Structures are given as C-alpha cells and as structure tokens.
Amino acid sequence: MSAPPTPAPxxxxxxPRRKRYAGRNPQxxxxxxxxxxxxxxxxxxVTASGKTPAGTHIPILLPExxxxxxxxxxxxxxxxxxxxxxxxxxxLPAIQPGGRLIALDVDPIELPRTEAxxxxxxxxxxxxxxxxxxFAGLPKLLATLGLAGVDALLADLGxxxxxxxxxxxxxxxxxxxxxxxRLNPDRGQPGSALLASITPQKLAALLHENADEPRAFxxxxxxxxxxxxxTRALTDALRALTPDPDEAEITFRRVFQALRISVNEEFTAxxxxxxxxxxCLNPGGRVALLTFHSGEDRRVKKALAAGLADGTWSSIAxxxxxxxxxxxxxxxxxxxxxxxxxxxxx
Ligand SMILES: C[S@@+](CC[C@H](N)C(=O)[O-])C[C@H]1O[C@@H](n2cnc3c(N)ncnc32)[C@H](O)[C@@H]1O
Numbered sequence: 137m138s139a140p141p142t143p144a145p146x147x148x149x150x151x152p153r154r155k156r157y158a159g160r161n162p163q164x165x166x167x168x169x170x171x172x173x174x175x176x177x178x179x180x181x182v183t184a185s186g187k188t189p190a191g192t193h194i195p196i197l198l199p200e201x202x203x204x205x206x207x208x209x210x211x212x213x214x215x216x217x218x219x220x221x222x223x224x225x226x227x228l229p230a231i232q233p234g235g236r237l238i239a240l241d242v243d244p245i246e247l248p249r250t251e252a253x254x255x256x257x258x259x260x261x262x263x264x265x266x267x268x269x270x271f272a273g274l275p276k277l278l279a280t281l282g283l284a285g286v287d288a289l290l291a292d293l294g295x296x297x298x299x300x301x302x303x304x305x306x307x308x309x310x311x312x313x314x315x316x317x318r319l320n321p322d323r324g325q326p327g328s329a330l331l332a333s334i335t336p337q338k339l340a341a342l343l344h345e346n347a348d349e350p351r352a353f354x355x356x357x358x359x360x361x362x363x364x365x366x367t368r369a370l371t372d373a374l375r376a377l378t379p380d381p382d383e384a385e386i387t388f389r390r391v392f393q394a395l396r397i398s399v400n401e402e403f404t405a406x407x408x409x410x411x412x413x414x415x416c417l418n419p420g421g422r423v424a425l426l427t428f429h430s431g432e433d434r435r436v437k438k439a440l441a442a443g444l445a446d447g448t449w450s451s452i453a454x455x456x457x458x459x460x461x462x463x464x465x466x467x468x469x470x471x472x473x474x475x476x477x478x479x480x481x482x
Contacts, residue, residue, distance in 0.1 A: 186468055193297040195222030196470040200457055204424045204477045210234035211287040216271040219296035221250040228259050240269045242320040246298055272408040274416050285418040292426040309388035312368040317399045327395045328365050336360040346394035346431055410439035414448045419482040426475050433474045440478045450481040
C-alpha cells in the first residue's frame, strides 16, 4: 500500500523577507546589501552623494600618483598597502606587457577579497603577486622573491574605508562594535586590552604623540586602566569628559586615531620602511607616499629631506601635493591626504 499523500500545510512557508530598516535607505553597514552586492546603480548614487559605498574604498590622488610613478611596460612595482586594490588596478595595466605588481597588506580579512577582485580583472600569478605582509619587512620579502629592488613603490598609509566602515573591526567612533582596531586581528592586542593595561603616563604620551591631543593628561588619567569593551563605551566616557559638545567629535577622532596607531604599531612600521626604502628601489626608482595626519607626514618629510641631503635621492617633492577641492568634495575622506615623492639616485 502506498503512503497517504502529505496534507498541504495551512500556512505555506513565505519566501524570506528583506531585512527591515527605518527610513528609505539602509543606514547600518550590514544592511547596505545593494552596496555589498556592488549593484551598479546604487554604487553610482552613493558615490555621487560624496560617500564611499559600503565594503569599498575610493583611491586618493590617483592621477597624481600615476604621473609621479611614471610607469613603463615591463617594470616591477610594489603596492605596499593594496587595501581595496583601487590604486593597484590602475598600476597593473600601466606596466603591461611584461610587468609585475607585488601587492602587500597586513589585513587577512580584506586581502583575499581584493585578490579575487584583481584576479577577476584578468591579472594572473606572473603579473600579480599578493602577499599578506607588513611593509616593515619589505627587504626580506623582496629577497624571498629573488628581487634586488623594484622600479616603483607606493605606500597609501593608514586604514581603508572597508575597515573603518565595518563596525565589527572597531575602528570607528561612529558605529558601535568591539573596541578592536587591529588591521591584522590575528596579531597583537585589541584597543580595549591596551586601555585596560596601560598606565596614565604612557597613555598621555601616546595621545600626545599620535594625535596631538591637547587634553592628553586629563583624558589619560580618566581612561587608563579602565574597561571599554566597545567603541560606544569609549565615546560615552569621552563625551562625559568633554564639557563643550562642539569639541566631542574632534576628541573622539583624535583618541581613536591615537589608539589605532598604537594598537598597530604604525609609526614603528613606517620608520622601518623609511629606513629601508632606498635599498628596495632600483637606481632611478620612484616612490610615492600618501599620508593622512601630521605624525606620518613629519616622518616622511624628514626622511626624504635627509636622503636628498646625503645623495640617496636625486630629487624629492619640494612641496606637498594635496587633493584638489573637487576631489575633496567628491571624496571627503581625501581631505587630509598629503602626497610626497622621491627618485632614487643612480
Ligand atoms: C588607505 S588603505 C590603502 C587603499 C588602497 N591604496 C586602495 O586604493 O584601495 C591602507 C591599507 O594599508 C594597510 N596597512 C596598514 N599598515 C600596513 C603595514 N604596515 N603593512 C602592510 N599593510 C598595511 C591597511 O590594512 C589598509 O588596507
């Protein structure tokens, strides 16, 4: 005897609904599904409004960097901070045929996504080498690859928009998430652990040196040794310590920047890179360095000036290059960018 047919359910299952959000457009990073899906119409609308689509990054000073690096077919180039691959995807065609781009980043979360995007543009292993690496180890990496030097180098320092905008990475004071801030979450300690264990003296020095925070001692006394598991816990504490509400956002910005630099040992990595730069470039090689705050720019400016004085560089930027007003308008995240360059002597 055959089994009786299964009765039709009274309430057949409905197709899954799109997540609800308040207002006409999603506000939360994870709800911006059209941006994550790279829907062309949505990307165009978001970009035209002066915002960076979720999960992407807009390359800064791109035409200026291409002009400085003056790439030729067959050359070998290193992008020390490949990020989303915005600069890299313009460098790659400029060195074809026969050229090779070595692209590094410390971020194990974004790097595989970037590699997939760049490979999908048609760049195979012979043309594009992707390495999860800290640029402080550049000489060793080039030696491993059997290269004495490269023809051009690009460093676009700091954090990418995909990292800042993702609340789970804990970089932004604008969204709630764990106070992590590690570019490579597999290494080092998160921002919350740093704050919980640091002394007031060390924290004051860090706030002053990494972000020129004018109230470094007052803030350090209140924050050092305390538990701030989330970005919100830290901004709440900073708001309570900042009587003038107009000063709140700039204080958040400076404190978050100072912590991020410390968590990722960004100045140590930059100082090491600047020391090794000339030996990593072939004679006549070009380097472009894009910085985002005075602590970075001071270091780059000083290192390039010293190298010009001792004959390491044949020429360096005599003034800093800034994004045009129209680039700053189209991409407000470019506003603080400063570009410097140098050419290695023969
Ligand atoms: C501003 S983004 C680069 C964006 C990229 N130029 C683009 O067009 O998409 C900076 C990137 O540098 C990476 N980074 C920061 N410090 C690094 C270091 N010491 N070594 C390697 N990568 C680093 C970050 O993880 C981030 O992805």
